[in-house]
Amino acid sequence: MAIAIQRSRVQGRLNGDQPLIRIDAQREAAQAPFQFDPVRGRLHRRDCHAIPSDARSALFGRWTMDAHDVLLACPFCRPVPQGTRPEGERIESVEFLYGVASILGQFGTLLRERGKEFRNSDEGRQLEQQVDRFYAQLDAQQRHVVDLVLTSLDQLVTAVQECDRHLQTANGTGEGSQSDMNGKGARSGGQTAKPPVSRPRRSSRQAKTGAQVNGRRQARKRS
Amino acid sequence: MPAATSTSSPIERLYHRYRRGTVETLHPLVLAHYPALYRTHQDEYRKMMELSAKMTVVGHACAEISGYAYDERRQMIAHLFGGCCFLADSFIDDFGMAAAEAYLGRLERLLTDGWFDARTPREELFYVIIARLFAERNVLNVDLRQAILLLLRAQQRDVRLRGELRSFRRTSRRRQLGLLREIARNRSGHAILVLTGFLVPRIPSVVLRYIFLAGSIIMHIDDHGDHYSDLHYRRVTYMNQVSCPAKTLGRIVRSGIRELLTGLPEGNGRNILVEFLTKYYVTRLKKHRAVKAQRAVAWAVYE
Numbered sequence: 113m114a115i116a117i118q119r120s121r122v123q124g125r126l127n128g129d130q131p132l133i134r135i136d137a138q139r140e141a142a143q144a145p146f147q148f149d150p151v152r153g154r155l156h157r158r159d160c161h162a163i164p165s166d167a168r169s170a171l172f173g174r175w176t177m178d179a180h181d182v183l184l185a186c187p188f189c190r191p192v193p194q195g196t197r198p199e200g201e202r203i204e205s206v207e208f209l210y211g212v213a214s215i216l217g218q219f220g221t222l223l224r225e226r227g228k229e230f231r232n233s234d235e236g237r238q239l240e241q242q243v244d245r246f247y248a249q250l251d252a253q254q255r256h257v258v259d260l261v262l263t264s265l266d267q268l269v270t271a272v273q274e275c276d277r278h279l280q281t282a283n284g285t286g287e288g289s290q291s292d293m294n295g296k297g298a299r300s301g302g303q304t305a306k307p308p309v310s311r312p313r314r315s316s317r318q319a320k321t322g323a324q325v326n327g328r329r330q331a332r333k334r335s
Numbered sequence: 336m337p338a339a340t341s342t343s344s345p346i347e348r349l350y351h352r353y354r355r356g357t358v359e360t361l362h363p364l365v366l367a368h369y370p371a372l373y374r375t376h377q378d379e380y381r382k383m384m385e386l387s388a389k390m391t392v393v394g395h396a397c398a399e400i401s402g403y404a405y406d407e408r409r410q411m412i413a414h415l416f417g418g419c420c421f422l423a424d425s426f427i428d429d430f431g432m433a434a435a436e437a438y439l440g441r442l443e444r445l446l447t448d449g450w451f452d453a454r455t456p457r458e459e460l461f462y463v464i465i466a467r468l469f470a471e472r473n474v475l476n477v478d479l480r481q482a483i484l485l486l487l488r489a490q491q492r493d494v495r496l497r498g499e500l501r502s503f504r505r506t507s508r509r510r511q512l513g514l515l516r517e518i519a520r521n522r523s524g525h526a527i528l529v530l531t532g533f534l535v536p537r538i539p540s541v542v543l544r545y546i547f548l549a550g551s552i553i554m555h556i557d558d559h560g561d562h563y564s565d566l567h568y569r570r571v572t573y574m575n576q577v578s579c580p581a582k583t584l585g586r587i588v589r590s591g592i593r594e595l596l597t598g599l600p601e602g603n604g605r606n607i608l609v610e611f612l613t614k615y616y617v618t619r620l621k622k623h624r625a626v627k628a629q630r631a632v633a634w635a636v637y638e
Contacts, residue, residue: 114462115463131449134447135484137484138481141477141481150544153540153543166513169485169488169521170485170521173477178540181540
């Protein structure tokens, strides 16, 4: 599946300007209220001047302190526990909604294709029969709840598609070339508009696959 | 590969067990995505399996030190991590400077926006393994994602240094050694934290320091074993630049193990880690001497 997604981007079926997932959290980590030095096992406040220079390339951003961390506190800046939750662990349902919306927006075409394929497969037909049987066994009120959920999903998909179309129109991606998008031909972060899904995005040179890695073959050393 | 007997040490029995698991996990992936590795590069294949078994032993220690049982799923994660490390190291060390820089650039893109161009079967195998690893643990865990990026930065610094040897040589010897030691420390220190981050949901701060320390010791031992091949390929490391490498390594290993014994809570995890480091130290001292006396080549597969 992971390879299929990557290949879809290479073939231009997915928008490679939009991020798939961002693991890099260095900016957020640098802004965390505490910094943990794994070299000496010391927890510092972010701006502590006692952080050794040779430890700066190894620091971990920390948002909370627990009882054990108090024992590791730097004696100069004396960090104390705060109630802030880490950025990456903050739970907000609206972020889940945006997450679902972004996946539908980015993978909508693929999901629909796979859905059609699956529906026509033996497995899909079996599932359809099971769902029909399940639905038939529900009473009126339960059917109403299921209908409501399905309608909400439909509305969500429609809203995402509308939003997506709106963004493309606003950024001129629907008709113009990529260089028209922001007038400079380059986009920082690629977090806004996306070009039509079917448009190939890779040059022929980049799209080549299966070529051997170039460069001098050196004797492997790690064992 | 000798079978573990009833008289073998606990660490050897672990190695024996994990070698089997490594093959079970990685062999099907190799056959599916890069069969040439098994069919035509047997040396590399065996090295990959041995490195993976080693990582699985280290993972066992780190999981237990962090307070988690080392179940089959965690062992499988460590097998994958070992395979991933082997391939990543090969991209950095084996195909020249341009390939190393290109790989790091593409890895950075993978970590920044999730996209990765797998252009060769070797790269496809790497991506398949890394994708499986990412699926096994919440890769957005705050510590894990930081450790991954810190490891990437350490690798980038290492590769950049190789391209800037002339200006590096113009700095004071003290500064050179300090920088080399820091790079070695970060490369393996963060690698072992990435491994632990994939194995357990949370690494307690009190043990994180010691796991990082163990990683840095592993790097120095490894670099001592590779002393001559590194010099041959003009790769400077802390261990091939100090004046008395064997003596320096002995001091690093002894003081490091002493710290681990006093800082880590008593238990199976700590015992495995110390036993592993001791065994690794002894085998790499032998490798160093054997290569020096030209009785062995750097390519030989070492336990």
